[in-house]
Amino acid sequence: MVAVRRRVGETGDGFPLSSAQRGIWFAQHLLGDIPLTIAQYVDVRGEFDPEIFVDAGAAARFFGNPLNMWGPFDDPTWVANVPYVNAEKLRGTTLYLSSRTGLPGRYDNLESEWIKDEEDLADVVIKGGLIEAAAADCTRRMATRLDELGIPATIDIHDDGTHNWGYWQDDLHNSWPVLGPAIGAS
Numbered sequence: 001m002v003a004v005r006r007r008v009g010e011t012g013d014g015f016p017l018s019s020a021q022r023g024i025w026f027a028q029h030l031l032g033d034i035p036l037t038i039a040q041y042v043d044v045r046g047e048f049d050p051e052i053f054v055d056a057g058a059a060a061r062f063f064g065n066p067l068n069m070w071g072p073f074d075d076p077t078w079v080a081n082v083p084y085v086n087a088e089k090l091r092g093t094t095l096y097l098s099s100r101t102g103l104p105g106r107y108d109n110l111e112s113e114w115i116k117d118e119e120d121l122a123d124v125v126i127k128g129g130l131i132e133a134a135a136a137d138c139t140r141r142m143a144t145r146l147d148e149l150g151i152p153a154t155i156d157i158h159d160d161g162t163h164n165w166g167y168w169q170d171d172l173h174n175s176w177p178v179l180g181p182a183i184g185a186s
Contacts, residue, residue, distance in 0.1 A: 083142065087149055097155050098175065100159075101136050102128075102134075102135075105162070139155070
């Protein structure tokens with residue numbers, strides 16, 4: 001059974017994204033200048049032409065080449081690196097998944113040590129909000145998949161926060177009681 005930690009004030013099954021929002025998020029993650037956290041996956045349904053995302057990224061002035069990850073899009077290495085598809089292979093591994101909703105939280109203000117100025121704040125709230133909302137959706141889907149397979153995991157879902165280093169640091173500290181012992185550290 002999946003252990004789910006719920007935060008006070010959390011309701012429903014997440015922060016739903018439109019198809020357009022998922023597309024924007026996926027395009028950002030295909031390109032190299034968007035920092036990725038430890039592991040991620042994308043659940044795209046229906047027909048999918050990855051070249052559209054490459055073109056969209058170039059048009060949006062993002063730099064980097066997604067082909068540098070696992071080669072051409074038809075290379076089987078892409079599917080081999082999708083945690084959702086390969087969830088059964090995670091059995092026996094200590095798992096900790098965490099996400100936030102994408103809604104601004106305590107680190108998303110001008111007084112935060114993680115925000116330099118108003119432009120940075122706008123960037124974090126808009127882009128970081130979209131990225132984290134998509135990550136929350138993916139985290140919930142992955143949690144459901146693990147639960148369907150009976151693979152234990154600790155899922156820590158928060159009721160606010162964007163894709164911001166302050167939250168990542170908090171989540172790293174929150175994950176340590178689970179992950180530290182798994183790697184033989186205290």
